[in-house]
Amino acid sequence: MEHHSSYSSLDDKDLMVMIAVGNRDAFTCLYHRYFYYLYTLAMRYLKDESESEDILQQVFIKLWQMRDSGVIKDNVRGYLFAMTRNSILNYVRNKNRLLQRNYRLSQEVNEEEQDIWVMADKEDLILEMKKAIDGLPPQQKQVANLRCEGLSNQEIASRLHLSLNTVNSHYTKGLKALKTTLGALMSFILIYIGI
Numbered sequence: 001m002e003h004h005s006s007y008s009s010l011d012d013k014d015l016m017v018m019i020a021v022g023n024r025d026a027f028t029c030l031y032h033r034y035f036y037y038l039y040t041l042a043m044r045y046l047k048d049e050s051e052s053e054d055i056l057q058q059v060f061i062k063l064w065q066m067r068d069s070g071v072i073k074d075n076v077r078g079y080l081f082a083m084t085r086n087s088i089l090n091y092v093r094n095k096n097r098l099l100q101r102n103y104r105l106s107q108e109v110n111e112e113e114q115d116i117w118v119m120a121d122k123e124d125l126i127l128e129m130k131k132a133i134d135g136l137p138p139q140q141k142q143v144a145n146l147r148c149e150g151l152s153n154q155e156i157a158s159r160l161h162l163s164l165n166t167v168n169s170h171y172t173k174g175l176k177a178l179k180t181t182l183g184a185l186m187s188f189i190l191i192y193i194g195i
Contacts, residue, residue: 039052051091055084140171
């Protein structure tokens with residue numbers, strides 16, 4: 001078998017033609033071409049090396065299993081990205097079991113940034129966020145609720161007659177506690193609700 005480096009000059013479409021007939025070296029080349037990019041994407045949202053590696057293993061196994069289906073023709077990078085983001089979202093959904101209803105991915109992903117955007121039921125996100133905020137100590141809870149209403153830390157300091165440093169401290173500690181409580185969902189909540 002030839003080493004995969006002899007395939008590195010081939011474009012994705014040519015590699016997929018070879019992979020479709022079972023060429024493992026072409027598959028290995030494609031794997032090495034996109035592994036780091038997809039791993040970085042998975043790590044950004046899962047923050048766990050083992051889970052990110054598991055996701056990518058599933059993605060590439062699925063790619064190999066469907067190699068001769070003809071589904072992947074042109075945009076291999078986009079297809080791998082879509083497979084990865086779907087796997088990440090399935091993982092988040094299964095792990096947290098919080099967004100099982102009305103949970104879908106945005107198809108409008110910027111090709112340059114390749115970022116994940118989840119179109120989830122905003123009311124579910126707000127409910128989960130409120131539950132988590134209710135578990136905070138009183139002053140952190142008060143600051144977090146006012147942030148959810150759209151107030152800045154400066155406005156909160158004025159309203160509560162506290163120093164800006166005190167509000168900043170409560171906000172930072174509260175946000176850290178919320179990230180711990182909500183885990184991977186926190187990224188989605190920050191995107192859609194803001195706090």
